[in-house]
Every structure is written in structure tokens, then in C-alpha cells.
Amino acid sequence: MSSSSAPASNAASGVPAASSAAPVVSVRGLVKNYGEVQALRGVDFDVPAGSVLGFLGPNGAGKTTAIKILCGYLAADAGTVTVCGLNVASHALQVKQRIGYLPENNPVYTDMRVEDFLRFAARARRLRGKAVQQGIDRVVVQTGLAEVYRRSVGQCSKGFRQRVGLAQALIHDPELLVLDEPTNGLDPLQVVEMRALIRELGQTKTVMITSHVLPEIEALADNVVLIHQGEKVADGPLETIAAEHGGRLPARCTIACSEEQLQELLKDCQATFLDQRHASFASAFEQVQSAMVEVDGPEGLAALAKTAAAKGYPILELTPMGGSLESLFQSLRSGGQT
Amino acid sequence: MRSLLIAKREFFTAFDSPVGYVVLALFPALASALFFVLGPLFLVGETSMRDFFSWIPWLLVVLAPAIAMRIWAEERRSGTEELLLTFPFQLGHLVLGKFFGAWAILGVALLFTAGVPLTLELLGDLDWGPVLGGYVSAMLLGGASLAIGLYLSACTSNQIVAWLLGVVVLMFFNLIGGAATTSAMPPSVGRILLSLDFGEHFHSITRGVIDFGSVAFYFGVMAVFLCANGLVIERRRWS
Numbered sequence: 001m002s003s004s005s006a007p008a009s010n011a012a013s014g015v016p017a018a019s020s021a022a023p024v025v026s027v028r029g030l031v032k033n034y035g036e037v038q039a040l041r042g043v044d045f046d047v048p049a050g051s052v053l054g055f056l057g058p059n060g061a062g063k064t065t066a067i068k069i070l071c072g073y074l075a076a077d078a079g080t081v082t083v084c085g086l087n088v089a090s091h092a093l094q095v096k097q098r099i100g101y102l103p104e105n106n107p108v109y110t111d112m113r114v115e116d117f118l119r120f121a122a123r124a125r126r127l128r129g130k131a132v133q134q135g136i137d138r139v140v141v142q143t144g145l146a147e148v149y150r151r152s153v154g155q156c157s158k159g160f161r162q163r164v165g166l167a168q169a170l171i172h173d174p175e176l177l178v179l180d181e182p183t184n185g186l187d188p189l190q191v192v193e194m195r196a197l198i199r200e201l202g203q204t205k206t207v208m209i210t211s212h213v214l215p216e217i218e219a220l221a222d223n224v225v226l227i228h229q230g231e232k233v234a235d236g237p238l239e240t241i242a243a244e245h246g247g248r249l250p251a252r253c254t255i256a257c258s259e260e261q262l263q264e265l266l267k268d269c270q271a272t273f274l275d276q277r278h279a280s281f282a283s284a285f286e287q288v289q290s291a292m293v294e295v296d297g298p299e300g301l302a303a304l305a306k307t308a309a310a311k312g313y314p315i316l317e318l319t320p321m322g323g324s325l326e327s328l329f330q331s332l333r334s335g336g337q338t
Numbered sequence: 339m340r341s342l343l344i345a346k347r348e349f350f351t352a353f354d355s356p357v358g359y360v361v362l363a364l365f366p367a368l369a370s371a372l373f374f375v376l377g378p379l380f381l382v383g384e385t386s387m388r389d390f391f392s393w394i395p396w397l398l399v400v401l402a403p404a405i406a407m408r409i410w411a412e413e414r415r416s417g418t419e420e421l422l423l424t425f426p427f428q429l430g431h432l433v434l435g436k437f438f439g440a441w442a443i444l445g446v447a448l449l450f451t452a453g454v455p456l457t458l459e460l461l462g463d464l465d466w467g468p469v470l471g472g473y474v475s476a477m478l479l480g481g482a483s484l485a486i487g488l489y490l491s492a493c494t495s496n497q498i499v500a501w502l503l504g505v506v507v508l509m510f511f512n513l514i515g516g517a518a519t520t521s522a523m524p525p526s527v528g529r530i531l532l533s534l535d536f537g538e539h540f541h542s543i544t545r546g547v548i549d550f551g552s553v554a555f556y557f558g559v560m561a562v563f564l565c566a567n568g569l570v571i572e573r574r575r576w577s
Contacts, residue, residue, distance in 0.1 A: 034577070068420070071424045072423070072424055073420050073423050073424050073575065074575050074576075075575045075576045093426045093427075093428065094426075096424055096425065096426040097426045099424070101421075101424050103417065103420045103421060103424070105417055107416055107417030107418040107419075107420055107421050108418070108421070109347075109351075109418060110416075111351055111354045111355070112351075120343070120347060121425075123343050124343065124422075124425040124426070124427065125425065125426065126426060168421075
């Protein structure tokens, strides 16, 4: 393993320092096949230094495969991945030393105490002497592990275990933090805590975070790369992508009116039926229509509410469905964006 | 030094698991019981450990896969293999570290049988040369058996499957040079089979004479299976 092409060294880890001008991660033409299945079909993207990049896609899109190649766990069939200017294939050890990686499902040694696990991770990340304890002390504060420090990892709650996983990823103060579905399986309170922690880390580090949950990426990322069936379908700020490709917003509405009146109302607001869920039933009101509709973004939703009120149709429910990831992907793919 | 970090983790993990304690308790207990209860010690009236060491290859058929079965299979099952392989370790360091950790566990298990020679020393005048040769030989045979067990553990995520395969393969290597096999073969094939027999090399060292051919054989088996272990892990990156 040669490091002769790498520039000068960084004191904490003994790893060559990278050029700050170049993107921290650069992926070009990445291809990975699992037998007959094409998991990645020539994916390209960059992660600018100091940014938080959301790597977004439905389950099975190829996000985790790309991340595993980036972190050196899997080998690519074609294409190049560079991290801090170092090729992952030819400088695997140096690249691994620069990355802090929290894999999906957070695999940790549950038989070890938190303290021992972090010590093992520090030494595995080539920290020596006093740097080991300093690294542990720093991440224990950063991730709030003080109260479980001497507890076995297996006895920690899922939230704390996730923090232990994050702590091991941070222990060597990496230049790039890669988090694969970091809030998977956490309860809502733990999700909020984890997001706050990631947001804080994103202020000082380059972070790459994968998720299949759109609001998660909206809450954390500056830029996103959208991947679907092994292909990149879009990249850039999420608002820009949504504005360009995903202007239509699905919503569930339940309105007290006849079916004809609902159709007229939707026509007036330039809304359309997503009719598979359309139902008509009687209740305290004479007639009630419940339907999934699609409107022109939040403005279209407001127009629908306003028009229904003006026509005197009581609105029993009007819920925006949050711009589902799948509908955004459908929109992107039908627009020929690959 | 990088291998030492992995070896230490493997070694101490064994003492954190009930399986580890069972293995460490069972091996000395069985070895001692077979020697003192079933062996002819009190009939022949001779303070020798020859019979004790004759049981060792068969005990290792069960013990070595039991030590090795967890080492890669559990990493794979629990997903920690991904964590380990994304730490900045060279694959060789990981493979060697796990092997040395397992070998150290075997060393402790053998150390727990030290009561046997000490008891014999009290009973009579024990010749320590063959005893030390026997222990060296047991460590070499154990190392070769563990390398096979680790390779098989790397091939599966199921510990039980790894153990069963290990027992079968080690049985094969312990029976391959037996009279039942070699007598049915042409003499040249029989000699090749005998040269691959684990027990044959073991007993040549326990006679108290260091046979460099046998030492080289055990180290050769370790090298072959540890390389195969590394290849299995590396191949998974490409699959």
C-alpha cells in the first residue's frame, strides 16, 4: 500500500493531509453488480468540503452499496472513488483512516463495555498513547455517553447504542463522517436527539448521510444526491430539485359534498384525483367524499381549502402527504432525468 | 502490533462467553479423566504422559473447531465484520490477529492440564523432555487445527455449521494416514496420505525428538489455511 502520492502528515493520526480545494468525495462511473443484479449503474457525484450531503433513495436503490464501496468494505466493478484526493482502491488504509463510518443497523461489539469498545475503536483507528484517552473523552462528551460509559454495550438502550456507534465513528476526528441510515429503528425522541447531534457535527465536518426518509434529509442536508434503481436521478439542493421536478403535492381530503361537487371543486383548483382511494359515504353530513388528490404544491392546497370554504363545503380533513419520496422519484424518472 | 490488538480482543472475548468457559473447563477435565481413569497408568506403574498425549489429537478434533467457530462467523452474523473491515487494518493483520487470539485460548486450555504432569512428578520420576515435546506438539497440532477452523468459520455465518465442518475436516486429517485407509491404497499413495496425517506428525514430535519435517508440516498447514481465510474474506468484497 503506497502513500507516496499523498501529501504531508496530520499530527493526530499520522495520515497525509488533503487538499482543501478539491471535493472531499468524488465518485465517477461507479458500477457494482451482485451476480445478475445491477446495484449501481455508473453513479457520479461529489461531496464538497464542509457540506452535509444527503444520499437519498428508496430501499434497494443502491445507497448502502455506494457507501460500502466508499468506505472500503466492498470493491467496485468499475469506476473510481476518491476520498480527500486518495483513491479508495489503491490507498484503502489511508482512506479508511480519514473516514468515520456508522454502518446501517449500527453493528457494535455488544459483549464489550462502552469504555472498552471506544478504546478498541481508538486503537483500531491508529490513535496512540494519550491521544486514545483524549479521543474517548472528547466523543463521550460530544455524544453524551457519560452515563453509560462503564456499562456493557449490550445493556444500553437502542438510542445509546446508536450514540456508541457514532462515537466510534468520531473517535479519530475524521475529515469525512459517513452515516448510513443513522436514525433507523430509533423512537421519535431519539430521532430528534440524533438529528440534533448530526446537525451539530455538520457544522464542523463534511458529512454524508443516507436515508430513505425525505423529511430526514430535508432537516439535515445542504445538498442531496437522489439515487433510484442504481442510477443517480438528480443532485443539488432539495428545494431546487423539488421545485423543478416534484411540484405536485399529494394530499388526502375529506369534504362534505357530492361526488359531482368534489369533481367541480378539484377542476376549479387545478387539482386531480389520485382516484384509487376515492370513497363516498354518508355520515352526520348528507354526503362525504374522501379522496387522495394531487395539487400544485402548498399553494394549490391553500387554494383547495379556500375554494371549498367559499362554496360552503365543510372540510373534514385536508392533509398534505409531505411530497412522498416515491412520487418525487416517479416525477424525476418520468421527466427522463437519469 | 496491529495483529496484537485483534488477538487481545479475541482472547478476552472468549472469557466473556459461556462457551469459552465450557471449552476451557471441558478440555482439561476430559484430558485428565481419559488419562487417569481410562488409561493404563496405574496398571503399568510407569510415570509417562504418552497415553495422555495420545488422546490430544482426538480432543482437538472437537476443541479446536469449538474455539474457532465463533471468530469469523459471529462477526458476519452480527454485522461487526463490516465495522472491522472498514477500520484501517490490513487483511493479513486481521487474519493473523484472530489466529493468534485463538491460539492463545488453546494455550490456556493446555496450561490447565498442567496438573497432570505435576501429579505424575509427585508419584514418580517424570522425564520432562517428552512432556515438553508433547505440549509443543499439541500447540503445533492445535495451531494447524485452528487455522482450518478459522477458515471454515470465515466461510459461514453459522457457528454450528462452522463447528460441524471443522470436526469433519479434522477427523479426515486424523484418519487419512490410518491403516484402514493406507492399506487399501497403492504404497506410494499410502505414503502421501500418511504424510498428511495430523496424528502421525504429532506422535513423531511427542517421542521427544523435534522432527523439523513435522514442524514444517504444521506451519505449512497453518499458512495454507490462513491464506485461504484471507482469500475468503477478500473474495466477499468482490461478490
